[in-house]
Amino acid sequence: MKATKEQLEKRIAMLERKVVRQTKAREQAEQQLESFAWEIFKKNSSLSLSLEEAQRKTRELAFLHEISLRIANENSMELMILSVLKTLVSFSEADYATTIRLHRGECSNLTSLAVYSQEDGWMEHHPLMKAIVAHFNKSIEKQEEWLSSQLFFESSSKPYHCIYIAFPTGDQAQLVLVLIHKKHELSSDSLYVLNTAKGQIQTGIRRRINEARLNKYTLELESVLESLRETQEQLIQSEKMASLGQLAAGVAHEINNPLGYVRSNLQVLKEYMDELTVFEKQLYALSDDRSLSPSMIKTLLENTDLPLLFDDSKKIIDTNLEGIQRVSEIVQALKNVSRVSDEKFETLSLNQVVDNSLKVVRNELKYQHKVINKLDNEMPDIKGSFSQLQQVFINFFVNAAQAMPDGGTLIIDKQVTNESIKVYIIDTGVGMDEETQRKVFTPFFTTKPIGVGTGIGMSISYAILEKHSAEVSVQSEVRHGTTFTIKFPIN
Amino acid sequence: MKGVIFLKLEEFVDETFGDMAWDNILNIADVASDGAYTSIALYDDEEFFSIVKTLCEEHGLKMKEAQFAFGQWIHDKLIAIAPKDVHQITDTFTFLRAVNDVIHIEVMKIHPDAILPEFIFLEETETKLLMEYKSPRGLCYFCEGIINALINRLHENISVRQIECVHEGDARCVFELIKQ
Missing domain, CATH: 3.30.450 (Beta-Lactamase)
Known part of the structure; x- marks a missing residue:
């Protein structure tokens, strides 16, 4: 169908309006595009700045990190x-x-x-x-x-x-x-970063100054410790000699006693020797007499009781040998105690240590006290210092004796396991209250009157036992007695 | 509202009623922009409603029919520019969830000033989906048209209807989708 002129005119007018709309839209779009382009440019600039800033920060952080590594x-x-x-x-x-x-x-x-x-x-x-x-x-x-x-x-x-x-x-x-x-x-930025690092540098310097000071103090402390160790050794030795001094009268008595009967026995032996000399002279006199008769010899033998003389002499000699053996043992035990101990540990038998210690303190215990020693030679050996451990046991035994002024029983018992030997020193004495038990190993704490005991015997015993890795504990009841338990490790 | 919607509406009107129709509508509606739309610019929502209202009056359509038809028509255009991933989806229920979780997220990346509707999933079984459509623009009929076209594209037999609608006096818009 052919369009009328009017329709065509309408259409042209419509198309004209459409062109106007599209032109306007295009102009708007172009403006928008320009505005976008500008926005993008601004964003890019800001991004470049941010990137630069980030790179600068990265460099600063890397610097601070490196500084902290150098210092750490x-x-x-x-x-x-x-x-x-x-x-x-x-x-x-x-x-x-x-x-x-x-x-x-x-x-x-x-x-x-x-x-x-x-x-x-x-x-x-x-x-x-x-x-x-x-x-x-x-x-x-x-x-x-x-x-x-x-x-x-x-x-x-x-x-x-x-x-x-x-x-x-x-x-x-x-x-x-x-x-x-x-x-x-x-730049002021870099200066700012350097100022951030100054704290770290200061810390590093302070740390090293403190370390140097600490090293100096450590060396001083080590030297003090060494001199303390020497002093302790000296203290152990002097306490030992002091306690020996206190035991001296008893030990002297122990030695005097056998010496006394050895002397009187020798006196008797001397008399027997005189009798024998007379007998020998009479025998010689008779030997020159040709008319020697058996009855004369018999009379001579009857006048001198030879069997009694020999029998008695034998007994006297045996007794004297025993006496001398006892004196010798006491002297040996004393020598062991007074020996200045070196640091070297030896393999030793606790039974022997206890035996020797009992010999030294025998006089303190023999009159009113009963001693029951349940230790034997079946016990395994331990490593230690014989003389120092003897010092410890003497100290415990003397204390036990002093805790039983009116007599009592001292029991030395043991408990052996695969790892340790426990030695119990049990007395039936006056016992200790809780406060005394707490202070028993404290230096210069003593319950004894002035002049009796140094007050450091137990603390020194404690120190010696510590050196032997032995643990000591105390259980006590007032008026019933005290038990000290010493646990020695078996190496 | 983004200019691209106006341009698509023009395209739809041109295709459906001829280019004289669009010019006529613009002359009557007398919108502030004079109808000179560019896709990325923003325009007053009122312009859209004014144009659609004039379209209805000029062509004897109901508002619901016009929006629904435009929704059906625009579906293919939107699919063409949707992210690749959603093209693989073969069922409607999954696709509707992807609208919220994928498509709208991608849109917001490019157009941070866009105002997008939100789907609130109220109930979902194998065969039934209840979904609230929430948008200040109240374009539920337009949305229904798009869903309808989506079902057709995926060759599913699903009925869609609004069981609640703000235009019917309800407090919200709720779609009911039932697989036949």
Whole structure:
């Protein structure tokens, strides 16, 4: 169907309007595009700035991290400072760096005139170092902050830029780190980062100063400990001699007693010898007489009671030998006690130690006390010092005797396992209250009157037992008695 | 509302009623933009409703029918520009969930100023789905048209109806989808 003119005109008008709309839409779209382009440009610029900022922060963080690594390691103060200085140079891009020490505001122990540069490492640079020393030959009052100043020296027409920080190192001394830039000053951002790192550097320096102090104290303590050890050895020996002194009267009695009967026995033997001499003379006289008759010999034999004489002499000799053996044993036991013990441990039998100790204190126990020793030679040996352990047991036995002034029973018992030997020293004495039990091993604690006992016997026994890795414990009941238990390890 | 919707509506009207119809509608509706739409610019929602209202009046359509038809028509255009992943989806229920979880998220990345409807899933079984359509624009009929076209594209036999609708005096719009 053919369109009418009117329809065509309508259509043209519609298309014209459509073109207008589309043109307007295109213009809007172009404006929008421009606006987008501008937005993108702004965003890109901001991104570049952010990236730059991020890179700068990364570099700063890497620097701070490296500084903390340098400080955290175990290097000495000198090595730490040198490695920190290198890191500072690398970060700040300084041309030179060095350290100087001020003591009471003056440059001290200037052993080298070297400066560090990233390209050449450490090198001698006398003019620069002299200028630095002259510049810093004064106390830096504001410590622990990076400061900047200008540095003039002869071979340069323009001043160098110098930044520095002083750390106190004790005893009015300061360590100054110096960074030098020939051309430009350090940016304020970088200076800010350096100031962030200063705390870490200060901590590293303090730590090393403290370590040095600590080492010194440790050495002093070790020396004090050593002298304490020597004093303890001397104390052990003197307490031993003191307790021996107290035992001396009893021991003398123990020795005197057999000596007494040995002497009187020898007196009797001497008389017997006289009788025998008379008998021999009479026998010789008769031998010259030719008329010797059996009855005469019989009369002679009857006048001298030879069987009694021989029989008695034999008994006397046996008794004397026993007596001398006893004296010898006591003397041997005493010798063991008084011997200055060396530190070396030997294999020993606890039974022998207890036996020997009982011999020394026999006089303290023999009148009113009954002693029951249940130890035997079947017990395994232990490692220890014979004389020191004897000192311990003598001390326990004398205390037991003193705890039973009106008599009683001392029992030495044992319990043997695979790991240990327990020795029980049981008395039926006056016992101890709880407070005394608590203080029984305390030095200079004593319940005895003045002049009896040193007050350190038990504490020294405790120390000796500790050296033998032995554990000692006490159980006691007032008026019923006391049991000390010593547990020795079997090696 | 994004200009692209207006351009698609123009395309729909052109295809359905001829290019004279669109020009006529614009002349009557007298919208602020003068109908000069570009796809990425934003236009007042009122322009859209004014155009659709004029379309209905000029062609004797109900608002519901017009929106529904436009929804059905636009489905294919939207699918063409949807993210690749959703093309693999072969059932309607899954696809509707992906609208919330994938498509709208991708749209927000490119057009952070876009106002998108939200689907709230109230109930779902093998055969039934109850879903609230929530949008300040109240284009539930348009949405129903899109869902209808989606079901057809996926060759599923599913009935769709609104059991609640703000245009019918309810507080919200709820779609009920039942697989036959």
